[in-house]
Amino acid sequence: MQTRFVRTLTFLGVIAMSLVACDTPDTSSPPAAPAAVQSAAQPAPQPSVSLAGRVVVAHRGASGYLPEHTLPAKAMAYAMGADYVEQDVVMTKDDQLIVIHDTTLDRTTDVAEKFPGRARADGQHYAVDFTLEEILTLNVTEGFSVENGQKTLNYADRFPLGKSIFxxxxxxxxxxxxxxLNHSTGKDIGIYPEIKSPAFHLSEGKDLGAAVLAVLKQYGYTGKTDKAFVQTFEFDELKRLHDEVMPALGVDLKLVQLLDGGDENLWMQTEDGVRQIAQYADGLGPEKSMIIDSESTPDNLRISQLVNYAHANGLQVHPYTFRADSDQVPAYATSFEHMLELFYVNAQVDGVFTDFTDRAVEFLRSH
Amino acid sequence: MQTRFVRTLTFLGVIAMSLVACDTPDTSSPPAAPAAVQSAAQPAPQPSVSLAGRVVVAHRGASGYLPEHTLPAKAMAYAMGADYVEQDVVMTKDDQLIVIHDTTLDRTTDVAEKFPGRARADGQHYAVDFTLEEILTLNVTEGFSVENGQKTLNYADRFPLGKSIFxxxxxxxxxxxxxxLNHSTGKDIGIYPEIKSPAFHLSEGKDLGAAVLAVLKQYGYTGKTDKAFVQTFEFDELKRLHDEVMPALGVDLKLVQLLDGGDENLWMQTEDGVRQIAQYADGLGPEKSMIIDSESTPDNLRISQLVNYAHANGLQVHPYTFRADSDQVPAYATSFEHMLELFYVNAQVDGVFTDFTDRAVEFLRSH
Incomplete structure (x- = not known):
């Protein structure tokens, strides 16, 4: 009980610090490194914490079981009880919006065989260099790498290469x-589109962000109460969506700032950085090691202050990516479900991006 | 208790009669009408009956929620926990096997718009008159009827017409x-192909049954322990599969005789008929009113002897089709789940074909 009392005091202290920090003027030149405080001792699991309202985002669909970003993978994720289904969006040569993770077609299609000679200097085939009609001739597969001329699955136990038709x-x-599906099931499942590489698209003369939001508006996603989050890794794009694109379209959607581990983006993990992001966004999508340090051990769980910073600034937190493949559960967790518990219960995240929607939904249902 | 005692005696009597009946010589000219005995009083539900081993067959996929026989509908049914996923199989002009319910393309595709002038005299476009390449240009939709030139959904609350891409x-x-999916999930879900209109296909010069079984063999379905049932409505085809096609291929799969309401097939519902079918088949697939009379009322549930005849002859029984749409639950049941209870518990069927796999799976899990 004393431990819990101390932890409660510590928690209240952090909240108080965050509230004080909110009054500090913004700095336009953010610090170069995150100042996240980490707890030295692993808190015990807190199963009494209510998980009501926590969400599961189907990362690229039911991508643990079917090739990512295919309609069967989306239908499967929907059936598994996802709250949101994710779309990564890229633009084609003829300005069509397609759902695919990479700006290139190489990892998940047979473009190399079907379109020889169409790669750029880096050997990759870019979606923006192909028309939608050309892209529709491709077969989509589970993600693979080519080693010694052989295609090898990136996740060995997933859907087999080259089978069925996607x-x-x-x-x-x-x-x-x-x-x-919302119509036929009576549910209200949301969408979670990502503006992929907006600066790259702009350099190709394509305003991906504006095009995605226009489609969302066309389908009735216009306000913050609609079941849609729009995410991007690029802070400049987040600001542009907020300040220019959304006002021009007359919409006001929930925006999520994604956080990668790049040195130039470390400021996003700081208290000042989060406060700055909160001027434009409704949520943070950090890589999960930014919340629980990958070097954590079962006896020493190192939880950063990122979720506290976010919540203090009214931001939801949806870390990525939760995978149950045999080598994808960090050493500090005993299982995929234990990892979920550490994030939902101990670290208090609002949702997770996962390739295994069924197991995250089952975790929330049983807690 | 007395009622249950009487019922038990009655049940034992039926079993005894069935066992005696097994010794009766087969008749090659079956009686013209079913002699099924019907219980006059509705038995009370028997929730203590074990439902272990009962199965759910996803009828055309998760067809209550997505257009039937599309890969997204199959992935959805798989995610919902179906034990078997059904395939109706039809042959194209170029001898390809496609998964579609009707021998015609009109109810579920835009063939009429895409291929004007290709209908037969009856106004229908037959799959057997089109190559696979032609058929792949079609868009598949939820089933519809055309009334006054307008397409109308056959089930009003299902997936909307013309949306998405299938x-x-x-x-x-x-x-x-x-x-x-069996590989990526670690499950062992079965298939349930139907040889559609085999006589029609033979009249077109196409041996659909042999072609389907050859594909099944190629994919490792060769014996009765493999998770596959092969079904057909035509008794002549059932016999031919059993006596000629399977021996020629060196396979011995589980066969299911489907029962429709046609006058010429009423013999299949008789005790002698079932015994005759059992010489070739492993299961019966009757329309569900052959088991519980559609004229039943909540106070007078009329259960036929068909399941008893089948079980006495070693046949499983998988009636069709269980639908939860508002007008699809018979008046004798208070709900879709109550209908399932009457069939699984009272009538003791081994499985059901349903458009709503999720609800049948949930019913079995919670009983």
């Missing part, structure tokens, strides 16, 4: 799948 | 989906 589809077609 | 696929592609 195709690329458009953002509109995916929204129509989700909305059609 | 395509026809081959039997091999569907088997690869199920087997790929």
């Amino acid at each position: 195709k690329v589809h458009t953002l509109a077609q995916e929204i129509e799948l989700i909305q059609g | 395509k026809v696929h081959t039997l091999a592609q569907e088997i690869e989906l199920i087997q790929g």
